[in-house]
Amino acid sequence: MLFERVAVIGVGLIGGSFALALKAAGACAHVVGTGRNPANVKLALERGIIDSIAADAVAAAHGADLVLVAAPVAQFPKIFKDISSVLNPKTVVTDGGSTKRDVIAAAKSGLGRKIAQFVPAHPIAGAEKSGASAASAELFRGKRVILTPLAENTDSSVRKVEAAWSACGARISRMAAEAHDALLAAVSHLPHLLAYALVHEIAARENSAELFAFAASGFRDFTRIASSHPEMWRDICVANRDHLLQELKAYERELGSIRKLLEAGDAAGLEKLFAEARAARDKWIPSS
Template structure:
């Protein structure tokens, strides 16, 4: 389907990449953007991600056939409230938030009967840098896109949105908001938390300069995602804190098991654990779990 007018609220890495991808796939006409940073919005205009800068979210969505909200999740309810009276009756609204239960609750509270127009989504794509300067029209190619449709959504709208994401290269899957938040607490939110925690702990030491001076590939690989957007990850961790706390407890138990193996110098058990972890990762990389 071709969308004559698209609104992107939050034209950063994801929002900017989405707009560029739609344009590259010739799936849209005019793209209006809205965001908090005037400098970022100007860069989005210069890069061709958007065709006009709206004064705010409400102005951006006027006459839009498709609305993507790609902001930190804590901002989304306020955005829903601001655009509710401006949305076209047949427009599709979606998001790119990394948590889903809180976004759905915000939509139900703010949109009222228009909840049927909102289809929750989460593109499983990202990069260590944020902002429209890092946007890439190929960002979603081969990556998963999770749709978490609501019972109120029209089947036709769900299929239109799924088809659109497929057209820009994404592999579309469907999950409930509850299942989504449980899964991504384990495989996305916890890894980010650990990366931030390790870098922060090292940086607080008196010999931090020496430690960072000798840090190399292993430290760089493990901590790459600690370069992600702090505000976005603050909101994700708070919004999904119940599931994330469960994962922290599981990981703490695993670390405690390893600590005991180190204390007893149990080399055989350590090697067995490492070998099992490597084998599991290799199965994942080979696509066995797809």
């Protein structure tokens, strides 16, 4: 057994799935959970996601071997500051945040001399639903988890975090925090922004009810992630806005090129662009 006591701060989709996966793998003896929504935490207990409820992050982290911070990233500074005083020397802390530079800055400020105990991580897995009701032990199976280890980390701490995510069925990758934030802005953060924007624009029209009534699978597939947790994605977009703005500019340039093809009635140009995009996606799908 890897861990005697695991604390999950934020028992939603990511935190709840982490707990379920560890328990299914027999990797922990006890999971204690906490969160801002009492009803959600109670549901996590009823579903067997967690074994006990802590009043707050401090109570959850006290005596834990492993702490997962899985709250919206804007809450991280307070959480790190609050739990720093109760972390014993052998406790390892990790997270499930979708941005890394801001999380690392918050950890360095909040944890202070205990920063070596924090190993940043980002599971590249999720769903458009949120909360304990959406948690699944299979969420991370076969998916990537990116670790962005710190210079202060010990090999032992990194290995413990790798072991935890591996027990969840994840494939481990490592990269620098800056590279992580740039990469995810392109392939995760921008797509969410675009999905939200399209649904918001359609919903604002006078005939929105009619438009939604006739929307079918293409619209549903494109906009699925617009059902994601608004607070979480607000925090991600603001935290990674420099990289996200760069990606938005690149996308606007691509739309500008497509607009010119449409205005010119350039059927061959459009087909060439569409064929290149389809080939790129078809090449990616088998390895995703």
